[in-house]
């Protein structure tokens with residue numbers, strides 16, 4: 001993993017489908033490469049790359065994005081594609097996550113997505129319930145990271161920002177990825193967050209078309225915003 005001063009968020013680029021773009025991102029030291037294994041997504045990676053091709057990508061941050069997928073399918077994809085992170089972007093409950101944790105190699109880390117709707121007490125309660133699902137005394141912690149994204153009918157890739165100030169009302173018990181319509185236009189507001197993100201997750205705002213990334217804009221974004229601030 002890329003060595004950076006700890007106050008600078010890492011960068012995940014999600015929804016990758018093109019080999020040449022993946023190589024460009026690796027040359028820029030992007031920390032996480034996201035592949036969407038959700039058939040209904042316009043960024044469904046298996047329409048473009050096979051599991052064998054993904055397995056040949058030598059990078060330590062290969063992340064598979066899954067939406068309400070069954071555990072055995074996730075396991076098979078993780079093993080065949082050589083993934084390091086599993087991003088659960090649907091409505092997976094703690095029981096499912098615990099079972100998946102038991103099946104996965106301990107080195108493979110789970111990122112649990114919390115999709116955020118309105119900034120209201122119902123949303124805050126939903127988030128707190130998810131935090132409480134983590135068993136305090138587990139030898140192998142089921143969830144290693146949270147990822148906060150904007151809620152929407154398509155589960156993810158909405159291109160919309162949620163109200164980040166909601167995070168300031170919470171004590172987030174794990175490092176987290178900040179996601180949902182992140183671009184040059186809103187990243188300047190990141191300083192409002194008391195608890196800074198472990199990583200930024202960018203996706204549809206850096207596309208020419210779904211799955212086709214504008215790598216030169218990503219390069220500029222990384223150089224401008226992910227340097228020592």
Ligand SMILES: O=C(O)c1ccccc1N[C@@H]1O[C@H](COP(=O)(O)O)[C@@H](O)[C@H]1O
Pocket residue numbers: 014015034036038041042043065067089147149154155156157158159160179180181182201202203204205
């Ligand atoms: O991008 C998708 O098509 C997608 C579909 C289903 C689940 C997750 C998806 N992408 C994730 O959405 C967030 C935010 O994306 P955006 O910046 O708002 O476009 C990101 O974490 C992707 O992993």
